[in-house]
Amino acid sequence: MRQQGRMFEADELAASIAHEVNQPLAAIVANAQCCLVSLGKPQPDVARAREAAERIVSNGFHASNVIRGIRAMLRRESLETAPLRINDVVADALASLSRQLRRSGISIKLRLSPDLRMVLADRTQLQQVIVNLMRNAIDSLAQVPKRSRSVEVSTCLDENGSVLVAVSDSGVGLDEQHLGRIFEPFFTTRKEGMGLGLSICRAIVEAHRGRLWATPSLPRGVTFQFTLPS
Numbered sequence: 001m002r003q004q005g006r007m008f009e010a011d012e013l014a015a016s017i018a019h020e021v022n023q024p025l026a027a028i029v030a031n032a033q034c035c036l037v038s039l040g041k042p043q044p045d046v047a048r049a050r051e052a053a054e055r056i057v058s059n060g061f062h063a064s065n066v067i068r069g070i071r072a073m074l075r076r077e078s079l080e081t082a083p084l085r086i087n088d089v090v091a092d093a094l095a096s097l098s099r100q101l102r103r104s105g106i107s108i109k110l111r112l113s114p115d116l117r118m119v120l121a122d123r124t125q126l127q128q129v130i131v132n133l134m135r136n137a138i139d140s141l142a143q144v145p146k147r148s149r150s151v152e153v154s155t156c157l158d159e160n161g162s163v164l165v166a167v168s169d170s171g172v173g174l175d176e177q178h179l180g181r182i183f184e185p186f187f188t189t190r191k192e193g194m195g196l197g198l199s200i201c202r203a204i205v206e207a208h209r210g211r212l213w214a215t216p217s218l219p220r221g222v223t224f225q226f227t228l229p230s
């Protein structure tokens, strides 16, 4: 989905929300019909009716998760900015994930430049960006053997004097055809995925007048990078 400045284009966003909520609603109707047919037989098929009812419950949960995700995406009306050191935000984000990282056996390599300028930014939102990128890295690394699970987080100044943050994993990586779609709201390849994490990250970074993009990393994995004007 295209984005204009800090806002999603309203009609496109509305269209993808409508699509995303319609799917579980259609499934609820189909499963409720199946349930009624199963119960309406001369010999009611209770087992089948129960299965249909269980699917209705999970369709309902899916729909409400979609709504929750949209709320999370739209909650950020204003930025509360203050001068901050990006390396501190990286440290906080990693600390909040430390248990998960340890449990998954992921080794973390840090290359944080010591002499960066301060950035004027919303600390909570930037932390959310880094945590979302790290969560995606963790998801991707779950699919490779433990000994090859690593993430490198680096910070530096780019050629324009912006602060550049990179999160690079050694996970499964991305197909060329997916690479162009991962920032679309609701695009996901994960069974449990909602497909909003990267949309939220991009909206936050662009609200800070920065850029966020992804490139394949070598020999495997993906590198996400974002800039923040300093």
Ligand SMILES: Nc1ncnc2c1ncn2[C@@H]1O[C@H](COP(=O)(O)OP(=O)(O)O)[C@@H](O)[C@H]1O
Binding pocket: 136, 137, 140, 169, 171, 172, 173, 174, 178, 182, 187, 188, 189, 190, 192, 193, 194, 195, 196, 197, 198, 199, 221, 222
């Ligand atoms: N580090 C990564 N390695 C491989 N694929 C990734 C990575 N991060 C994101 N992706 C791809 O981008 C998709 C969208 O990510 P995201 O917006 O966070 O939604 P979700 O995590 O709910 O699927 C993922 O489903 C996955 O296909």
Ligand SMILES: [Mg+2]
Binding pocket: 132, 135, 136, 197, 198
């Ligand atoms: Mg995600």
